[in-house]
Amino acid sequence: MALDASPPSDTNVSIVEMSAINKWYGSYHALRDVDLHVGAGERIVVCGPSGSGKSTLVRTINLLEPFEQGHLRVCGIDVRADEITRAARLAINRRVAMVFQQFNLFPHMTALQNLTVGPIFGSGVSRSEARRRALHYLERVGLTDYADRHPAQLSGGQQQRVAIARALCTHPRLVLFDEPTAALDPEMENEVLQTMETLAREGMTMIVVTHEMGFARRVADRVVFMDQGQIIETAPPDRFFDAPQSARLRTFLGQVLAH
Amino acid sequence: MVQAFLLAVVGWLAYGGVVNFHANLRALGVSAGFGFLHTQAGFQIAQSLIPFGPASSYFDALVVAALNTLLVIALAGVLGTLLALVVAFGRLSPPGIVRTVASAYVETFRNIPVLLQILFWYASAIALLPGVADSLQFAGALLNNRGLFLPLGSDRPHVEGFDVSGGIAILPELIALTLGLSIYNSAFLAEIFRAGILSVPRGQIEAATSVGLTGVRAAFLVTLPQALRVALPAAGGQYQILAKASALAAAVGYPDIMQIVGGTIAGQTSHALEAMALVVMLYAAINLGIAAIVAFCNRRLLRAEGR
Amino acid sequence: MVGSGLELTTLFVRESPVAPRVAPATVPTFTERLRRWLLPTPAIGVVSMLLLAVLLLFGAHCLDWALVQAHWRGSSSTACPDDGGACWAFVIARWKPWLVGNYPSDQLWRPFTCFAAFALFWTWVVRRPNGASLLRVLQGFILLPVAFFLLLIGGGPLPVVVPTQWGGLLVTLVVTLATFATALPLGLCLALGRRSRWPVVRLLCGTFVEAMRAVPLLAVLFIAATLLPLFLPRDLTIGLFARAAIAFALFNAAMAAEVFRGGLQAVDRGQIEAATTVGLSDFATLRRVVLPQALTVVVPAVVNIMIVVIKETTLLSVIGVSDLLGAIEIGAKSPDWVGEPNILTSGYVFLALAYLGVCYALSRYSRRLELSR
Numbered sequence: 001m002a003l004d005a006s007p008p009s010d011t012n013v014s015i016v017e018m019s020a021i022n023k024w025y026g027s028y029h030a031l032r033d034v035d036l037h038v039g040a041g042e043r044i045v046v047c048g049p050s051g052s053g054k055s056t057l058v059r060t061i062n063l064l065e066p067f068e069q070g071h072l073r074v075c076g077i078d079v080r081a082d083e084i085t086r087a088a089r090l091a092i093n094r095r096v097a098m099v100f101q102q103f104n105l106f107p108h109m110t111a112l113q114n115l116t117v118g119p120i121f122g123s124g125v126s127r128s129e130a131r132r133r134a135l136h137y138l139e140r141v142g143l144t145d146y147a148d149r150h151p152a153q154l155s156g157g158q159q160q161r162v163a164i165a166r167a168l169c170t171h172p173r174l175v176l177f178d179e180p181t182a183a184l185d186p187e188m189e190n191e192v193l194q195t196m197e198t199l200a201r202e203g204m205t206m207i208v209v210t211h212e213m214g215f216a217r218r219v220a221d222r223v224v225f226m227d228q229g230q231i232i233e234t235a236p237p238d239r240f241f242d243a244p245q246s247a248r249l250r251t252f253l254g255q256v257l258a259h
Numbered sequence: 260m261v262q263a264f265l266l267a268v269v270g271w272l273a274y275g276g277v278v279n280f281h282a283n284l285r286a287l288g289v290s291a292g293f294g295f296l297h298t299q300a301g302f303q304i305a306q307s308l309i310p311f312g313p314a315s316s317y318f319d320a321l322v323v324a325a326l327n328t329l330l331v332i333a334l335a336g337v338l339g340t341l342l343a344l345v346v347a348f349g350r351l352s353p354p355g356i357v358r359t360v361a362s363a364y365v366e367t368f369r370n371i372p373v374l375l376q377i378l379f380w381y382a383s384a385i386a387l388l389p390g391v392a393d394s395l396q397f398a399g400a401l402l403n404n405r406g407l408f409l410p411l412g413s414d415r416p417h418v419e420g421f422d423v424s425g426g427i428a429i430l431p432e433l434i435a436l437t438l439g440l441s442i443y444n445s446a447f448l449a450e451i452f453r454a455g456i457l458s459v460p461r462g463q464i465e466a467a468t469s470v471g472l473t474g475v476r477a478a479f480l481v482t483l484p485q486a487l488r489v490a491l492p493a494a495g496g497q498y499q500i501l502a503k504a505s506a507l508a509a510a511v512g513y514p515d516i517m518q519i520v521g522g523t524i525a526g527q528t529s530h531a532l533e534a535m536a537l538v539v540m541l542y543a544a545i546n547l548g549i550a551a552i553v554a555f556c557n558r559r560l561l562r563a564e565g566r
Numbered sequence: 567m568v569g570s571g572l573e574l575t576t577l578f579v580r581e582s583p584v585a586p587r588v589a590p591a592t593v594p595t596f597t598e599r600l601r602r603w604l605l606p607t608p609a610i611g612v613v614s615m616l617l618l619a620v621l622l623l624f625g626a627h628c629l630d631w632a633l634v635q636a637h638w639r640g641s642s643s644t645a646c647p648d649d650g651g652a653c654w655a656f657v658i659a660r661w662k663p664w665l666v667g668n669y670p671s672d673q674l675w676r677p678f679t680c681f682a683a684f685a686l687f688w689t690w691v692v693r694r695p696n697g698a699s700l701l702r703v704l705q706g707f708i709l710l711p712v713a714f715f716l717l718l719i720g721g722g723p724l725p726v727v728v729p730t731q732w733g734g735l736l737v738t739l740v741v742t743l744a745t746f747a748t749a750l751p752l753g754l755c756l757a758l759g760r761r762s763r764w765p766v767v768r769l770l771c772g773t774f775v776e777a778m779r780a781v782p783l784l785a786v787l788f789i790a791a792t793l794l795p796l797f798l799p800r801d802l803t804i805g806l807f808a809r810a811a812i813a814f815a816l817f818n819a820a821m822a823a824e825v826f827r828g829g830l831q832a833v834d835r836g837q838i839e840a841a842t843t844v845g846l847s848d849f850a851t852l853r854r855v856v857l858p859q860a861l862t863v864v865v866p867a868v869v870n871i872m873i874v875v876i877k878e879t880t881l882l883s884v885i886g887v888s889d890l891l892g893a894i895e896i897g898a899k900s901p902d903w904v905g906e907p908n909i910l911t912s913g914y915v916f917l918a919l920a921y922l923g924v925c926y927a928l929s930r931y932s933r934r935l936e937l938s939r
Contacts, residue, residue: 068592
């Protein structure tokens with residue numbers, strides 16, 4: 001069953017183009033010469049040791065973090081390093097959605113209100129349409145009965161699924177996932193991963209930062225390995241996991257897949 | 260056993276106090292009790308929200324004083340809160356003129372004693388405002404050193420001899436008291452609001468950005484409701500401080516509880532003890548009232564978050 | 567271009583790692599920094615400009631009043647005939663009442679010794695190395711007021727100067743120190759009492775603290791001024807000054823009790839449990855383990871109490887004890903200076919600046935203490 005309002009999958013339509021992106025935190029070189037192109041409908045998984053810059057990478061895509069050198073193009077919107085404006089950030093965030101590790105649901109609103117506040121007050125969607133969308137996506141993530149609950153009354157897994165529905169309500173062309181299951185208990189990881197897999201199978205363009213290698217194998221078109229702020233290796237899952245080329249990736253996979 | 264001893268000590272002190280009190284009263288030839296409240300007061304009160312005349316009783320005076328206190332607390336509370344919100348946002352703005360001015364405002368008005376501030380406004384208000392004959396006129400209102408006179412419907416204030424009649428009178432004492440109290444408290448409230456706003460986790464703002472909410476809209480929909488919940492207990496404490504500081508009305512002669520009950524009644528009648536007891540009880544009641552309101556709002560905010 | 571770009575990154579292996587580089591220098595030019603300070607966003611920029619205009623106009627007027635048109639010399643109100651300029655002559659001419667009130671002129675060395683001693687003490691407190699004993703500071707704060715009181719009152723070889731003759735800064739200083747010296751220990755006892763095992767002690771302490779917190783200080787002062795004598799035996803009279811000081815001490819003891827309660831609660835329960843398991847008695851635990859930790863936590867809050875007490879001393883003028891504010895008001899009504907309201911306003915402005923300076927400096931000190939822990 002296809003999603004309602006995403007454009008036809010066509011990997012020739014470029015969603016993200018990062019060229020020679022460099023970012024510093026003070027004197028620490030956090031992103032080094034990053035080049036990444038993502039086409040419509042692609043599912044990218046980014047992995048690597050902690051501190052490798054994976055989160056920084058995706059947070060740079062929706063301009064939550066600025067960058068000092070390079071060129072970024074997201075959904076056709078150009079951003080240069082010295083020209084990161086509020087208008088650009090707003091324009092990009094109207095087309096790109098994010099799911100956070102800490103869920104970041106608005107605690108003073110119900111699940112339904114969490115989903116409708118962005119479309120109504122950010123994108124100018126009518127209340128009835130926003131409500132229709134919200135109920136639709138709540139059903140898609142299987143939480144229709146929880147529409148009037150507050151986040152404090154939901155489990156971690158349920159909260160993250162509401163967060164995913166909230167991301168979808170803005171009808172984004174790209175969804176960024178920043179370690180979406182890292183803050184969840186093991187029993188709840190599955191429900192969230194399954195929701196994400198359903199989305200992926202329906203052709204949603206996504207970039208997912210995660211340690212879940214099973215998810216990467218099943219779902220990704222490409223897997224990106226990062227270490228020390230740079231992209232070390234990129235490959236489709238088969239080659240990535242069964243025939244890693246670079247020594248660092250081999251070491252990393254050895255550590256990660258050991259448990 | 261030690262407790263019994265302590266109780267005995269306290270009891271002995273209290274007993275001694277009561278004995279002395281009765282002996283002193285007898286020497287002065289007066290009696291104790293609250294019956295005097297029903298006798299005629301025989302004095303005027305410059306501002307009263309209910310009818311009060313020379314024939315009214317002390318109890319009526321009590322009511323007038325209490326209403327006047329509540330009035331100044333309400334006025335200063337509202338004005339102070341509005342000022343505090345403006346200043347808090349000023350302190351949160353990017354480094355620049357606005358932030359510097361807001362910080363200077365907070366530091367200045369926090370560190371000058373509130374009594375001094377009130378007296379300063381009182382002195383300037385009386386000194387700078389013109390006499391009745393040269394009253395400033397605007398929008399049907401009159402402003403002079405007898406006060407601010409607002410029209411009430413068709414009842415417009417006008418000068419009659421040396422006085423003003425008609426309309427609603429706002430005493431200069433009330434103006435000075437309100438200004439002094441609200442500015443002083445706004446400096447503290449601004450810091451409380453600022454702390455509340457800063458306590459909202461960064462992730463909330465990021466989530467708001469990522470669903471397309473920015474700037475003022477994000478502030479109203481996401482930040483402020485959460486900041487309010489954090490700031491409410493501390494703000495409630497500050498409003499209690501405001502209520503207690505309103506007693507400084509006695510320093511400028513505004514007819515509130517402290518001035519009328521603690522000053523006039525305690526001084527005029529020989530029932531100073533009863534009067535001061537009433538003062539204590541009234542302020543304690545006001546404090547408890549504020550605490551109850553804050554607790555109620557706190558519960559509602561928590562329920563709004565499903566907790 | 568896009569197609570080839572995708573092929574490029576579909577399959578990619580980095581041959582040699584990228585070494586970290588130095589961040590590009592982003593030193594904004596002076597004009598850029600100025601622009602960002604004046605106009606961070608258009609909306610704020612507009613407000614800034616308005617604010618700047620208002621401040622410049624107002625500031626010019628104030629400076630004109632305070633400096634240009636001010637009258638600096640003179641000994642009576644004839645020196646300040648108009649209200650176009652501040653009457654600093656009033657402030658300067660009456661320096662003695664500001665500082666010491668009506669203290670006899672030939673005994674001025676006594677209050678001045680007190681001022682100097684306190685200045686030295688305070689300099690030592692602020693500059694002491696962090697390790698140096700908190701206990702010594704507390705001892706100083708308790709000993710100094712006692713010593714000052716004895717010196718100022720006199721008796722024995724020194725002529726007696728009753729407190730009704732004291733005034734101005736002397737009264738402010740003595741009351742502040744005396745309050746500090748009495749309210750802190752008393753407050754600590756109250757806080758400990760509220761944690762006591764004995765319900766009666768808890769009840770008494772709790773009731774006292776809550777009662778004091780529910781009423782204005784002015785009410786307590788009024789009661790001390792008018793009612794307290796009625797509760798004392800006929801032959802025992804306590805002067806107004808002493809009664810006011812007692813009221814201050816009791817009221818602020820309740821405030822201090824709340825501060826100490828917070829400090830005591832901040833000490834982890836585990837500390838008390840550990841102390842019990844190494845065999846310390848309740849009292850020893852309190853003295854050796856809990857109190858030292860609690861006291862270090864509350865030091866900034868205690869400095870804040872000092873700031874509050876300094877501001878509270880202005881209330882003394884309302885009940886007739888002549889502190890700094892009282893001295894100004896009495897001065898403005900004295901025959902030499904009565905008349906222009908501008909004279910009183912000048913006095914108020916001078917006072918405001920004085921309090922602002924002292925309290926601001928103390929609050930900076932308090933913040934420094936908070937950060938240095």
